[in-house]
Every structure is written in structure tokens, then in C-alpha cells.
Amino acid sequence: MTKETMKEQESGLLDWFSSRLNLTEIFSLLTSYGIFHAELDNRKKIREAIAEAKAQPMPSYDQWPRVLGLLAVVLLLIEIVTGALLAFYYLPTPQTARASIATILRDVDFGWFVHQIHFWGAQLLLAVSIVRVIRFLIRGVYRKPRELMWIFGVLLLLVCFHSDLTGRALQMTGTSYWSSVRALELVGSIPIYGSLMLFLLGGGETVITELTLIRFYLLHVALLPFGAITLIYLHFSGVRRLGQTESGTQAPPTRGGPVIRSHLLNQAILFTVLFGILVSLAVLAPVPLGDAADPYATVPGVGPPWYLLAPFGFLELTAGFLPTWVGGTILFLAFTAFVLLPFLPGFRGESKGWLLKFLVVAALLTVWIFLTIYGARVV
Amino acid sequence: MRQTRQGLPLAGLICALLALAAAPASAQETCGTCHPENRVSFDESIHAVESVTCSDCHGGDPVSREVEAAHSGKFRSLSNRREVPEMCGSCHSELERMRAYNLPVDQYAIYLTSQHGRAVAGGETRAAICTDCHGVHDIRRPRDPSSSANERNIPATCGQCHGDETLMQEFDLDPDVVTDYRSSIHGRLLLEEGSSAAPNCTSCHGVHGATPPGVGDVDKVCGACHEQTRKAFLAGPHYRGMIDAEIPECASCHSNHAIKRFGIERVESLCAECHGEDSDQAILGHKIHTLIEVASEAVAGAEELVHRADQAALEVEDPLSRVEEAKTYLTEALPVVHTVSQEPVEQLTRRAQSIAEEVEHELYSKLDRSVAHFGLVLFWFYLLLTIAILVILKKKLQSEAEAP
Structure with a gap:
């Protein structure tokens, strides 16, 4: 890796930390407590991992009953x-x-x-x-x-x-x-x-x-x-x-797209209330x-x-x-x-x-x- | 018997020494051989502890084992009740003997002046003598809780005779005094709550000189404890009036034995009982009652508010001490009622009331939550605004997702 590319990679604060800590792993703690909807690939850098997770369909366990x-x-x-x-x-x-x-x-x-x-x-x-x-x-x-x-x-x-x-x-x-x-x-x-x-x-x-x-x-x-x-x-x-499905046998229905932002907004409304x-x-x-x-x-x-x-x-x-x-x-x-x-x-x-x-x-x-x-x- | 007397001198000596070692003073006495119950009973007494012997009271020959010899000489059975007080007095009036126990020596002399003592001297042997109250052989110290002369047992001890209906009828005395006393505030304090501050029979009637206090003396007897009340009573017009009319002072309103805790509301009806419904005195009673009632309510309200403030974690030490001050004025006002005049009572109630009102005013403004409630309304306004924005964002997101 050349000196030039190193500099480029360290341009943002996030990158600075990212090259020193496994931010993805830390962020995935949120997932562990249901705040973030998808599992992250801990091996990838955080931006990449989040982008990937966003593209994934939303699993059924992020539905309403999880609110409790x-x-x-x-x-x-x-x-x-x-x-x-x-x-x-x-x-x-x-x-x-x-x-x-x-x-x-x-x-x-x-x-x-x-x-x-x-x-x-x-x-x-x-x-x-x-x-x-x-x-x-x-x-x-x-x-x-x-x-x-x-x-x-x-x-x-x-x-x-x-x-x-x-x-x-x-x-x-x-x-x-x-x-x-x-x-x-x-x-x-x-x-x-x-x-x-x-x-x-x-x-x-x-x-x-x-x-x-x-x-x-x-x-x-x-x-x-x-x-x-x-x-x-x-x-x-x-x-x-x-998964959240009650019976445990049927395949969880999935949704894709910008559901993650909707999910976060739902959470924000819930927490405000x-x-x-x-x-x-x-x-x-x-x-x-x-x-x-x-x-x-x-x-x-x-x-x-x-x-x-x-x-x-x-x-x-x-x-x-x-x-x-x-x-x-x-x-x-x-x-x-x-x-x-x-x-x-x-x-x-x-x-x-x-x-x-x-x-x-x-x-x-x-x-x-x-x-x-x-x-x-x-x- | 004879063999014992003629037994080996050495064995006799050893036995005597052993007996001497076990119970020095009274062990040689043989009275208990024939009178075991009396002996057992006597051994419980304070006299046994202090080495008083049977013969000290009964005379005779206490070491003799012959019935006749034992009861010879100056023996007295003391079955004649009239002999007993004098016999007890023979030791208990002796200053030299009693000094070490710090006991008074005038009890016998006082007893002779009492109703009991005078009756006995007059030949009425059913009147109480020393042993009726203190016990015969098992005399204990009055401070011993099992003593019949202990302050908590005195009502029962006096009640042996004074609760006996047939006996009291003969002397034209009221047999209900003991029951009345037990139901009174004094009796309940002493017998149920165990308060040693509460009076028993002897506190008012005297101990050895038991005599009912007469008109003119009742206020002195009650005033021994209820000092402030007596002071106010003497300052008012009732004292002279009652003595002149030969009405017992305190007892006319409060009764004598069945004294109940007096609510201030009784003042209303009490004045009218003697002075008539529409008399000036009845109106004064009503006024005094109202003064105290209103002040009490104000103080109670302030106290409740202090408690509320304490629960809301406000600093309450100052208001609390002021409420205590107000309560003290109220407590002072109750004895002052016995002056039966409005002015001195009003002085105290006015002070109590103004303190209570001050405290209430101060705490109300501190306890006022209206600012917090207003803040909450404002808070919800912004909260709803936030939620509205979030909902709009969500809607926008959904329409973006639906759009191709």
C-alpha cells in the first residue's frame, strides 16, 4: 500500500477510527439489542457493512411484536x-x-x-x-x-x-x-x-x-x-x-428497500412517546x-x-x-x-x-x- | 424427740454449725415445723431477707419444740386485728431502726389520723389495718411488682374492700369507685399503658392517712399534678363561687373517680348545665370552644401540609418547629380555659392560629406545582411536534418507496 492511498483512506474521522478499531463489531452490538435491524459482516469496514445490510431484506422479526x-x-x-x-x-x-x-x-x-x-x-x-x-x-x-x-x-x-x-x-x-x-x-x-x-x-x-x-x-x-x-x-x-414467527415452521416473510429508515423512524416515534x-x-x-x-x-x-x-x-x-x-x-x-x-x-x-x-x-x-x-x- | 436432745454432743454441734451456716438468723426457729404455710409465705417476704424472725412479731419461744413452751411467755397470736397496727408501728416508728432503710417513721402516726385508723380505734375491726394492704407474712417492698402495695396493684388492693358492695353499703360508701377508677383516664393510663405518672388511689387520698379530700381541698389534690390548670382555676371566678356554694371544685365538672379525657367540645354543654341554655356563660363557653376549635383546625392543617412538604422532600425543619410552637400554645390554652374568661384563651389561640396560617401560606407557595404543570404542557407541545415531524418523514419515505 502506498503512502498516498493510506492518506486517502484516513481522510474522515470515521475512517481514522475504522482503521484502528473494529467499528463494525462495535456497531453490531446495536443489532444485538434490536436497535439496528440487520446482522453486519464483522470482517468488513463499517460503511461497507452498513451499505450491505441496508440492501438486505428486512427480516420478519423487526415487525411490531418486537416492540416489547x-x-x-x-x-x-x-x-x-x-x-x-x-x-x-x-x-x-x-x-x-x-x-x-x-x-x-x-x-x-x-x-x-x-x-x-x-x-x-x-x-x-x-x-x-x-x-x-x-x-x-x-x-x-x-x-x-x-x-x-x-x-x-x-x-x-x-x-x-x-x-x-x-x-x-x-x-x-x-x-x-x-x-x-x-x-x-x-x-x-x-x-x-x-x-x-x-x-x-x-x-x-x-x-x-x-x-x-x-x-x-x-x-x-x-x-x-x-x-x-x-x-x-x-x-x-x-x-x-x-426469527419472530410464532409457529417457527413457516419461512419468515421479508421486505426490502428503504425499510431500515422506516424502522429507525418507528423506533424514534416509539421512544419519543x-x-x-x-x-x-x-x-x-x-x-x-x-x-x-x-x-x-x-x-x-x-x-x-x-x-x-x-x-x-x-x-x-x-x-x-x-x-x-x-x-x-x-x-x-x-x-x-x-x-x-x-x-x-x-x-x-x-x-x-x-x-x-x-x-x-x-x-x-x-x-x-x-x-x-x-x-x-x-x- | 428426747433422743435428739440427748444425742452425741459432737453431732449436735456439727448440725448446729451446719444449720447456722445455711440460714443464720431464723434457722433455729422451729415455728415452721407446725406452721409450714406461714413459714413458706414468710420466706417470700422482705422481712425474711432483713432477718426479722417470727418471734419479733409473735413473741414466744421460737427455738422450743414443745407446743406449750413455744407459745409461752410474751406470745401473741395477733388474731385481734386492733393489735396489729401498734405491733407493726413498734418497729416502723423506730427512727434508729428505719434510718438505714430510708423509711419514714411517721406511718403509724399518720395511720391513726386516717379514716381507717380512726375506725379501728373506735372498735370497728373491719376497717383496714396494715396487713390488709401489705399482706400478712409475705410482705414485700412496694416497689416489688408482685407486692399488693405496688402502685399498679393498689386499685385491686383497695378494691378488696371498697369494691365489696355489701360491706360498703354498711358504711354508706359508694362501691363503684374502683370500677369507675379503672374506666377513668387515670386508671387506663396506669393499668393498661403502665404509666407510672398516672395517679392511683393513694395519690389523691393519701397512703397511710387515707381520707377523701373535702371541698376546698379537691383543687389542691388535683393541682398537685395539674398545676397550670389549678393556677388558671384559682384566677377565675369559679373557685370562690364553688367553695361558697360548697360544690367540690374540679370534681363537679370532671367527676371524681370516673375522670374521662375531656374533649374541648364538652365546654359547650357543660356551661349550660349549671348556668342555663341561653345564659351569658353558655355563650362564653361556645366562644371559647370556637376559639380553640378554629385554632386547632388551623394547626392540624399546617401540620398536614408540613408532612406533605416533607414527602415532597422540601426543607421542613423550620416550619416543623413553628408548628410545634403553635401546638404548645394550644396545649397551654386548655388549662387556661379554667379561668373561664375569653381574653387569656384568645391570646394563646390567636398566636397558634397566626403561626399556623404563616406556615400554611409559606408551604402552599412552595408546594405549588403549577409551574411544573405548565412546563409539562410545553414539553408535550414540542414532543407532539417531534412526533409529527417523524410521521411526516415516514410518510415521505413510504411514498418514495412506492414511486418507481
Whole structure:
């Protein structure tokens, strides 16, 4: 290569970087999270790779149903950014936690806004994850070859629950404190696993101490977000491999042309609306700061977080005739069965009748809702 | 028996030494051989701890194992109740003996002045003597929670007699006093909430000198705790008027044993009860009630607002302390009501109210979200504009794609 051609190639900033880094590989990360629609050839230079991808037909998995996964990605990004901003001021000890949140809300410029966006983003993320799992259940996204996608989806939901739970506890307000204690008690009801988890989370006690709080903090800011990013990456990887089609047998329909720009515009519209909803919620329905937690004064009427009300209700319902550890075991087995649904005998085979599927989903939801209502009543 | 007496001197000595080592003072006493229940009961008492022996009260020969010899000499069974106070007083009036325990020595003298003491002296043996309240053999320190003379057990102890309907009828006394007391604010504080600040029977009637306070003394008894209330009461016209009319001061409005927590709203009907519905006094009562009610509402409103501000993470330390100040004025106003004049009450309520209004005004402007709401409207305007542009771009893109 002559000196002349080297100069020509390095004319633009993009080229400058491109000759030093594998930009294509970095850019293809976007693809991994569904932002960009097509797979890129990592061996090619970025301009070339994008031009090639643009020419490719748009795969079917970029259609409308994917919006839930995309929303999860964007909400997760929002949570990470706002969470990082909050972490600049948050002090994770029982004595300082609430005061530092008060500082964020009161004294830090736009602190209240970041705090509220973080809260409402988390609630939306939870909602999106739940709707996703319900959609998977209805559309049969657990049958061969999509077993893993189901497991990733359910695990992502689990990660979201854990993030919400730890995030609540970090506030150290009366309600959040007792809500976390209830949740820890629930975890403690599961034999072996429960006592192990309790030991890992706070030295085996169902109260929030310095140790519990710092562990919750570590989970909340490092381990759980990493888990969520990994699960979403794995999920999209599966989607790219298998396509979005529900049955998994028919060939995915494809579209070509300038669909990519249309796809990006759709995303822009979606994100704008999402941003608008988040900001509106933050301004119109700000979460209150809450009273300081007092470990010696139980706040009456505080149960576990709403998504744990069903298992809580189950334990309360069976408390009369089952020892707690039996109830805990049943809960644990039921949840394990739910995660491993694709491998259960009845769900492995080919698509069942529409009505049957609907009935199964409706029955599961009914049991869940009934237990949730019961749990909320006995709190 | 005889063998024991004639036994080997050495063995006897060893036994005696062992017994001496185990329980020095009372072990030689043989009273418990025939009176085991009394012995067991006595061993629970503070007297057993302080090495008081059976013979200290009963006389006789405590080491004798012969029934007659044991009950000989200056033995007294103390079955005559009239003997008991004097017997107890023989030690408890002795300054030298009681000094080390820091116990008063005038209890017996005071007892003699009490209704109980006078009745006993007059031959009425059913009136309370020392052992009725303190226990017979198992006398404990009053601060011992299991003592019948402990402050929380006193209502029950007095109630043994004063709750006995047939007994009280004979003395023309009200048998409901104990039930009334238990239902009162004082009784509930003491018995249910365990507050040692709450009075028991003896706090008002005296301990050993138990006597009901008469007209002219009631305000002094109540005023021992309710100092500010008494001060206001003495400053007002009711004090003289009630004494002249021989109406018991505090008790006329508040009753004596069944004292309830008094809502300020009672003032309305209370004034009219004595002075008549349309009297000036009833109107004054209404005015005072209104003053306190309005100020209380203002303070409660300010407090609620402070809580809201705290939840919205506003700085509330200053408004909070001002609300506390306002509440203090309100608390001060309640005893001042006993002056039954508008001026001093109004001074306090006006202060409380103006503080509350200031705090409310200040916090309302801070809690006002209208700027944020206006911002939100503006935000949505630009957001919709952005969406519109994006939609137009998309439409354009689609028409380009459809065009050949």
C-alpha cells in the first residue's frame, strides 16, 4: 500500500477510527439489542457493512411484536443512566440512605426528576416484562425451538422483580423497610435455598442491617443490571437465529428497500412517546419521599411488594394446615416448573388448540390474581 | 424427740454449725415445723431477707419444740386485728431502726389520723389495718411488682374492700369507685399503658392517712399534678363561687373517680348545665370552644401540609418547629380555659392560629406545582411536534418507496 492511498483512506474521522478499531463489531452490538435491524459482516469496514445490510431484506422479526423487547432495552438503558446519576449522591447505609435521597430530591439540580424517572421507568420495565411473559405464554413462545427464549424471558422478569425489590429497600423508608422485611420472610420460607439466600443477603436475619443494605445495593447497581443486559442479549440472539414467527415452521416473510429508515423512524416515534409518558408520570405522579424507617415500629398494613402478594397470599392461605417450609417448597417447585415450562410433558409437543391454550393461561392468571387479592387483604 | 436432745454432743454441734451456716438468723426457729404455710409465705417476704424472725412479731419461744413452751411467755397470736397496727408501728416508728432503710417513721402516726385508723380505734375491726394492704407474712417492698402495695396493684388492693358492695353499703360508701377508677383516664393510663405518672388511689387520698379530700381541698389534690390548670382555676371566678356554694371544685365538672379525657367540645354543654341554655356563660363557653376549635383546625392543617412538604422532600425543619410552637400554645390554652374568661384563651389561640396560617401560606407557595404543570404542557407541545415531524418523514419515505 502506498503512502498516498493510506492518506486517502484516513481522510474522515470515521475512517481514522475504522482503521484502528473494529467499528463494525462495535456497531453490531446495536443489532444485538434490536436497535439496528440487520446482522453486519464483522470482517468488513463499517460503511461497507452498513451499505450491505441496508440492501438486505428486512427480516420478519423487526415487525411490531418486537416492540416489547425494544421497550425493555430502552427502559433498561434509561434505568442505567438515571441510576448512575442517582448513585453519585446515594449513600447506602441505613442511617444515611433516606437523608441522601432527600438531598437528591431537594438540593441536587434536577435530582427529583432523575429520581422520579428512575422510579417510573422501573415500574414500566416491570409492566413490560410481565406483558412479555404473558404474550410468550399465549403465543406459545416456549415450544421447540424457542425453549431458551421462554427461559430468558422469565428470568428477565425475575431480574426485574429483584431489581425493584432491592431498589425499594434502598430507600429505607418505613413502608419500603417493612415491605422488604416481608419479602425476606417470604424468601426465608423456602427450605435450604431460602436460608442460604437470607444468609447471603444479610447474615440470616429478616431485618435490614448495614450488611443487607450494602448487598442489596451491590445487587441493584451491578449484578442485576448485568444479568438483565446478558438476558436481553441472549434473547435477541435467539430471535435473530430463529426469527419472530410464532409457529417457527413457516419461512419468515421479508421486505426490502428503504425499510431500515422506516424502522429507525418507528423506533424514534416509539421512544419519543415513551419519554413523554415517563416525564408526565414523573411530574404528575411523583412518588413521595416516605417517612424514615424505624426497625422497632412496624408500619401497619405493609405487605410485600405487589408482585409478591400472590406467594404471600398462598403462604397465608395454607398457614392453617401446612407448615411454612412445605408451603415454601410448593412455591419454589411451582416457580421452577414455570421457568422450565418448555420441558414439561404437556407443553413440549406441537401447538395445542387455541381454546385450550387460552384456558391454561386464563387459569394461571386467575390463580395468580386470586392469590394476589387474598394476599393484599390479609396484609 | 428426747433422743435428739440427748444425742452425741459432737453431732449436735456439727448440725448446729451446719444449720447456722445455711440460714443464720431464723434457722433455729422451729415455728415452721407446725406452721409450714406461714413459714413458706414468710420466706417470700422482705422481712425474711432483713432477718426479722417470727418471734419479733409473735413473741414466744421460737427455738422450743414443745407446743406449750413455744407459745409461752410474751406470745401473741395477733388474731385481734386492733393489735396489729401498734405491733407493726413498734418497729416502723423506730427512727434508729428505719434510718438505714430510708423509711419514714411517721406511718403509724399518720395511720391513726386516717379514716381507717380512726375506725379501728373506735372498735370497728373491719376497717383496714396494715396487713390488709401489705399482706400478712409475705410482705414485700412496694416497689416489688408482685407486692399488693405496688402502685399498679393498689386499685385491686383497695378494691378488696371498697369494691365489696355489701360491706360498703354498711358504711354508706359508694362501691363503684374502683370500677369507675379503672374506666377513668387515670386508671387506663396506669393499668393498661403502665404509666407510672398516672395517679392511683393513694395519690389523691393519701397512703397511710387515707381520707377523701373535702371541698376546698379537691383543687389542691388535683393541682398537685395539674398545676397550670389549678393556677388558671384559682384566677377565675369559679373557685370562690364553688367553695361558697360548697360544690367540690374540679370534681363537679370532671367527676371524681370516673375522670374521662375531656374533649374541648364538652365546654359547650357543660356551661349550660349549671348556668342555663341561653345564659351569658353558655355563650362564653361556645366562644371559647370556637376559639380553640378554629385554632386547632388551623394547626392540624399546617401540620398536614408540613408532612406533605416533607414527602415532597422540601426543607421542613423550620416550619416543623413553628408548628410545634403553635401546638404548645394550644396545649397551654386548655388549662387556661379554667379561668373561664375569653381574653387569656384568645391570646394563646390567636398566636397558634397566626403561626399556623404563616406556615400554611409559606408551604402552599412552595408546594405549588403549577409551574411544573405548565412546563409539562410545553414539553408535550414540542414532543407532539417531534412526533409529527417523524410521521411526516415516514410518510415521505413510504411514498418514495412506492414511486418507481
